[in-house]
Amino acid sequence: MTTYAALLRGINVGGSRKVPMADLRALMEGLGHDNVRTYLQSGQATFAGDHGDEDALAAELREAIEKRFGFVVDVIVRDHAYLKAVADACPFPAAELEAKQLHVTYFSAPVAEERFAEIDRAAFLPEEFRLGDRALYLYAPNGLGRSKLAEQLSKPRLNKGLIATSRNWNTVLKLVEMTDG
Known part of the structure; x- marks a missing residue:
C-alpha cells in the first residue's frame, strides 16, 4: 500500500470555496482510501491506497469534490517517495x-x-x-x-x-x- 498526499489548490482562502476538512476526509474515505488525514485548513490530505496512478487519483478526487461541493478544485497527488525527494x-x-x-x-x-x-x-x-x-x-x-x-x-x-x-x-x-x- 502506498501513502499519498493530495494537494488541493485554492480552497478555504478568503472565505470562498469552502471545503471543511471533516467533509474532505469523509469524501476521500467514501472513495475507498484508507488512513485519510488532513493538515491545516488550506488543502492538504494524506491517504493510503493501492491505486498507483497519481493523475487518476487526482482526477477522481477533483470530480468527487465538484460533485459534493459544486465547484472545481485543482488537485495534485504525489506519493511519499516523491515528496521526500523534493524535500x-x-x-x-x-x-x-x-x-x-x-x-x-x-x-x-x-x-x-x-x-x-x-x-x-x-x-x-x-x-x-x-x-x-x-x-x-x-x-x-x-x-x-x-x-x-x-x-x-x-x-x-x-x-x-x-x-x-x-x-x-x-x-x-x-x-x-x-x-x-
Whole structure:
C-alpha cells in the first residue's frame, strides 16, 4: 500500500470555496482510501491506497469534490517517495532559514527553465527560485506575502497548461512526515 498526499489548490482562502476538512476526509474515505488525514485548513490530505496512478487519483478526487461541493478544485497527488525527494533536493539551506522564507510550488507536469526565461532573476535578488522535479523552490527572505518574485512566478502565462500549488517549508516537511509509513 502506498501513502499519498493530495494537494488541493485554492480552497478555504478568503472565505470562498469552502471545503471543511471533516467533509474532505469523509469524501476521500467514501472513495475507498484508507488512513485519510488532513493538515491545516488550506488543502492538504494524506491517504493510503493501492491505486498507483497519481493523475487518476487526482482526477477522481477533483470530480468527487465538484460533485459534493459544486465547484472545481485543482488537485495534485504525489506519493511519499516523491515528496521526500523534493524535500531532500532543496537547493537552498532549508535548515538555516525560517519556514516562511522557503516555499515549494508543485506542478502537475515537468517544467523547463525556458518557461521562466523572461524573468530577470537579478532584478529580484535576494529572492531566488530554482526548478526541481515538477517543483519550483522559492527563497523569499521577507516571506511570500511581500515577494515580488512570487508575484511574477504566479502569472497565468507562466503556468499555462499546468496545475501549480505552493506550500511553505513547514508544510512540505509535514507532508513528508505524514506520508512516511
